[in-house]
Amino acid sequence: MSARVTMRDVARVVGMSPMTVSRALREDNTVNAKTRARVRQVAEELGYVYDSTSQAFRTQKSGFVAVTLPSVNNANFAETFRAVSNGLGQMGLQLLLGSTNYRVEKEEELVRQLLARNPEALVLTGGHHTDATRALVQGRGLPAIEMWDLPAEPLGHVVGFSNTEAMADIVAHLVQTGRRKLAFVGASEGADSRGAARRAGVVQAAQAHGLPEVAMIDAGPAPVSMRHGHAAIEAIGRDVARNDALICVSDPVAFGCLSAVQRLGVRVPNDLAITGFGAFEVAKVSNPRITTVNVQAEEIGREVVSLLQGIFEGSINTPTCVDVKSTLVPGETS
Amino acid sequence: MSARVTMRDVARVVGMSPMTVSRALREDNTVNAKTRARVRQVAEELGYVYDSTSQAFRTQKSGFVAVTLPSVNNANFAETFRAVSNGLGQMGLQLLLGSTNYRVEKEEELVRQLLARNPEALVLTGGHHTDATRALVQGRGLPAIEMWDLPAEPLGHVVGFSNTEAMADIVAHLVQTGRRKLAFVGASEGADSRGAARRAGVVQAAQAHGLPEVAMIDAGPAPVSMRHGHAAIEAIGRDVARNDALICVSDPVAFGCLSAVQRLGVRVPNDLAITGFGAFEVAKVSNPRITTVNVQAEEIGREVVSLLQGIFEGSINTPTCVDVKSTLVPGETS
DNA sequence: TTGAAAGCGTTACCAC
DNA sequence: GTGGTAACGCTTTCAA
Secondary structure, three states: OOOOOOHHHHHHHHOOOHHHHHHHHOOOOOOOHHHHHHHHHHHHHHOOOOOHHHHHHHHOOOOEEEEEEOOOOOHHHHHHHHHHHHHHHHOOOEEEEEEOOOOHHHHHHHHHHHHOOOOOEEEEEOOOOOHHHHHHHHHHOOOEEEEOOOOOOOOOEEEEOOHHHHHHHHHHHHHHOOOOOEEEEEOOOOOOHHHHHHHHHHHHHHHHOOOOOOEEEEOOOOOOOHHHHHHHHHHHHHHHHHOOEEEEOOHHHHHHHHHHHHHOOOOOOOOOEEEOOOOOHHHHHOOOOOEEEEOOHHHHHHHHHHHHHHHHHOOOOOOOEEEOOOEEEOOOOO | OOOOOOHHHHHHHHOOOHHHHHHHHOOOOOOOHHHHHHHHHHHHHHOOOOOHHHHHHHHOOOOEEEEEEOOOOOHHHHHHHHHHHHHHHHOOOEEEEEEOOOOHHHHHHHHHHHHOOOOOEEEEEOOOOOHHHHHHHHHHOOOEEEEOOOOOOOOOEEEEOOHHHHHHHHHHHHHHOOOOOEEEEEOOOOOOHHHHHHHHHHHHHHHHOOOOOOEEEEOOOOOOOHHHHHHHHHHHHHHHHHOOEEEEOOHHHHHHHHHHHHHOOOOOOOOOEEEOOOOOHHHHHOOOOOEEEEOOHHHHHHHHHHHHHHHHHOOOOOOOEEEOOOEEEOOOOO
16 A cells, blocks of 8 residues: 555645645635635545544544443443434534443543543543542543432533432332332442442432331342343242332343243232333333333433533533433333 | 643653653563653653553554444444454554444445544444445555445455344244244334345245245334334234234344234234344343344454454455354244 | 654644 | 644654
8 A cells, every 4th residue: 555645745736735735625715716626626536535633633632522331232321322422423523432341440441541532521421430530530621521420529510310319209109109118129239330329229218218128139240131130030039029119220120020020920010019210112112011210311412412512612611510300100010 | 721741741750751751651671660660650640641642643553443333222233342342452442433323324424534533444334335435445445344244245354144044044943833924023124234134034035935925014214123113013903913923123123022912912922923133131031032043242243353353463364254153042932 | 771853644823 | 825834742763
């Protein structure tokens, strides 16, 4: 392969300076229409390809927004991602995605890698970070957004909802419909901070209602999904019906539990109520439909985009917190 | 915020040249152990963050591999993505992700944007592209991999499986178990080329077996998922039982159909068989378990990584085609 | 083991 | 309308 074609090469052929080529290739009106046409034609002929790396280097603007997600393999996060990606595309920005696999230490390394690309903003999922991560982000004076949570001490802007409140809604709903012996099904303690927040929310709400201690059913290390919920119930067997409600950390887990419970001949909701989280498709389609919480994953993405827009335009200067309220969606499992 | 910290700043504090700092921060053994320790410590203290943009500019290597996916919101693609992402991370490469939303025109624009970032390789999902896209990629002499398909005229390397063969397996299985009146449930013609290939595969296999014409059930424009399968069956009502097997384009669609059919009181598999595609979690967890095809999404990702490794090391020079065979996974719906 | 100089391709800034 | 100059932060290359 021959060496790459640069603006200099184009300029030489056109008989003008690289500067003029640069202007002609952008939407710069100061350049003569004829000149521009000629430049563009020659560029085309020579197979010139614009080099964003050089531009990013020179202007110190990468055109990137960095985003971390615990996992892409999660319909909720994927939906948020899509909304952010589409929105940024329209602003001429590209999305740089990193996945933490639900591990905070991994997040630190990831943030370091992402920052090395000079992103113009950083969007983190969750409000739980290592001190080093916090220092890294704040030392830069980089616009930062935490999403999917309402952290007590935000890094910058926030778009999220209260996991605690959401769980309180679920518990209140279950109490109203006569349930008292609750069990929580989620990942082992530690990795998933949103999961942990939900668990804590349930325990807290149960105490507030004067219920007996909430049973904990461990579905294994995060991320947990259908098969983990399923396996957790299989391991317990019919004893699961000693509880009268299973509060699951997510809809996929809830569906796994539902399926396992049905195989055991336990009737839902008669013998046992089940609730999920996240308004995943499966909650609406399963038989019976799963009681869940709509967290508006797409709306979170849209709000992140509009925050970023405001930040870049300069109209948003102070840390902003957008509470995208979650809503209980009663189904047929409770 | 203060201007960014560069190697120069670190060098000044340490009392050495930027060159030494550069060496110390890499795994360069020519630098004194003590010096290196000091440099790293100071870098840490100053909050120095390495600038990959400058590196990319100077070395003319971006450290990016570009990947296009039809959608992230698909457990199969997400799994492949994760495998590629993890593998590349270990090679010190970053993944630049673009999503086409199942539209070929969008792919062209996307590829253009991705190429502007100077990726060191390009990984495309599917083997169906516009002429302009093909020209763009081939004109660059950029290593290209198409995955999730076995295109007749590959752009470069290929890691995939035959959708046609997979559907032939399904049809053969259904015929063996006594089904003859097949219906295919998938997206409207056009957008999703893998979906179209599966549809064609079914029609072809049915003809080969001498079956009556395959009924087409339209679940709407791609992407189609649980709710679309569900809605398509609801629209048909009990007439769906005039067929004796529903071949669905994916497991989520199959689950949607299964659920709708069960609500209608049609017994599966007695009155109607249902098959899915992709070995999604829901196929294993649903009641009854859905007959599906395992396409080894993760394995595809791993093979892509090992291909890339070979390409970068120079050990792979000729276009390679890896057929990651799909396998039928009989469930309880057939 | 360390340093100096040059340059990667582009664009901001100023001159004409 | 157009051009010259310098610079972004890093690493290659050569010299000490």
